[in-house]
Amino acid sequence: MSQGETVIENLRFAFLGGGNMAEALIKGLLTGLAVPPRHVVATDVIRERCGYLHETYGICTSNDNPQAVRDSEVIFLAVKPQTVPTLLEAIAPDVNRGKLIVSIAAGIPLSTLQCALADDSRIVRVMPNTPALVLAGAAGISPSPTATPADIALVERIFNVVGRATVVSDSLMDTVTGLSGSGPAFVFALIEGLSDGGVLMGLDRPTATMLAAQTVLGAAKMVLETGKHPGELKDMVTSPAGTTIAGMQALEDGGLRGLMMAAVRRATERSQELGRGLK
Ligand SMILES: NC(=O)c1ccc[n+]([C@@H]2O[C@H](COP(=O)([O-])OP(=O)(O)OC[C@H]3O[C@@H](n4cnc5c(N)ncnc54)[C@H](OP(=O)(O)O)[C@@H]3O)[C@@H](O)[C@H]2O)c1
Incomplete structure (x- = not known):
């Protein structure tokens, strides 16, 4: 102590x-x-x-x-x-x-x-x-x-x-609210989407949800425990002409990172509005 x-x-x-x-x-x-x-x-x-x-x-x-x-x-x-x-x-x-x-x-x-x-x-x-x-x-x-x-x-x-x-x-607590306060819901939606993808491609629902949730948990632990930039960790599993880069292209086509940023921004702004008493 x-x-x-x-x-x-x-x-x-x-x-x-x-x-x-x-x-x-x-x-x-x-x-x-x-x-x-x-x-x-x-x-x-x-x-x-x-x-x-x-x-x-x-x-x-x-x-x-x-x-x-x-x-x-x-x-x-x-x-x-x-x-x-x-x-x-x-x-x-x-x-x-x-x-x-x-x-x-x-x-x-x-x-x-x-x-x-x-x-x-x-x-x-x-x-x-x-x-x-x-x-x-x-x-x-x-x-x-x-x-x-x-x-x-x-x-x-x-x-x-x-x-x-x-x-x-x-002054940044609304941003914390928009990121980590609301963030679990964003990640639940992400897990649901990954699980849906697994079901679409033939896995049963419990197996797909377990694999999706454990993947998110493991990836988060790697970010926190290695201290490496998430982009660097992504590059480590993205081999030339491989499966992951093919999937990444689909995510980029859909604007995943821009969407995540917009979600945090919108949730932060909503927290600011609620703080000012706007309904
Ligand atoms: N849960 C979360 O993930 C989370 C995340 C961030 C921040 N927070 C904050 O944490 C606070 C508590 O959230 P919570 O989810 O734990 O809420 P909660 O489960 O509803 O707990 C609040 C408890 O306090 C009781 N209560 C109401 N008035 C009281 C009084 N005058 N004296 C003593 N007890 C009273 C409530 O009874 P009644 O139900 O009868 O009113 C309820 O049992 C909230 O301000 C919330 O914004 C929660």
Whole structure:
């Protein structure tokens, strides 16, 4: 542990909203960072959800958000974005410099969070994605100027347990939303298309989908683990007059890379629109 790094065992964590994303993070804290279950509280308006989280993970549960804030040092805002303003109003009196607020609510900028809480509040905004549920998430982290380097390091550690995380400026969080937030859906469509191709050429559906998904997983691992440019990795499997270059020509005819760029651009613009309150 480097000097100045937070001792995680001494911290108490609150999840305001005990939904899917909160559950993924709770799992990560308990199994990946050895946080004792008694140091974690989750609140939810659904009583059965509280019962499930308590029985499955042994954590404390409650429906009292201000009390959960008072009892904790690290507080995750994990309710739906439309619920965030009411939640902030309820907890604001109990948020002080001793608390780190981590918002995972999509589309809520740091400025909105800062306006609702005390000026010196330590806030970090995170944009995670659904593969965090299988510990393969990708998250953008954006700290407020009042967050400390130890706060940023702590949030990075937590999100690196449920995938990979990187720090970006708040002005680029819509782009993170358009790329890694919406990206799983783009890749699901890609996998479906590859599987359809396999079925078209004679494979049964389960075999085609397994081969397609594993191919995407393997290619992604090669990009991350070799650090090589994707174009270089593509060239390594593209032999002269071979099968892969023939398939690549079909992709280029259809404008695959331009389409991917347009998808990220359109999703980013939509995130910007939603942030400005346009429906
Ligand atoms: N899931 C993802 O992949 C993903 C990705 C990026 C960001 N996020 C963000 O993560 C946040 C949570 O998403 P999620 O998918 O985990 O949502 P979710 O499963 O709907 O979880 C939110 C939970 O909080 C409960 N809740 C509502 N109001 C509350 C209150 N005042 N106090 C305590 N609990 C309350 C909800 O109950 P009700 O259902 O009755 O409202 C629900 O059980 C969202 O802001 C979302 O934008 C999620």
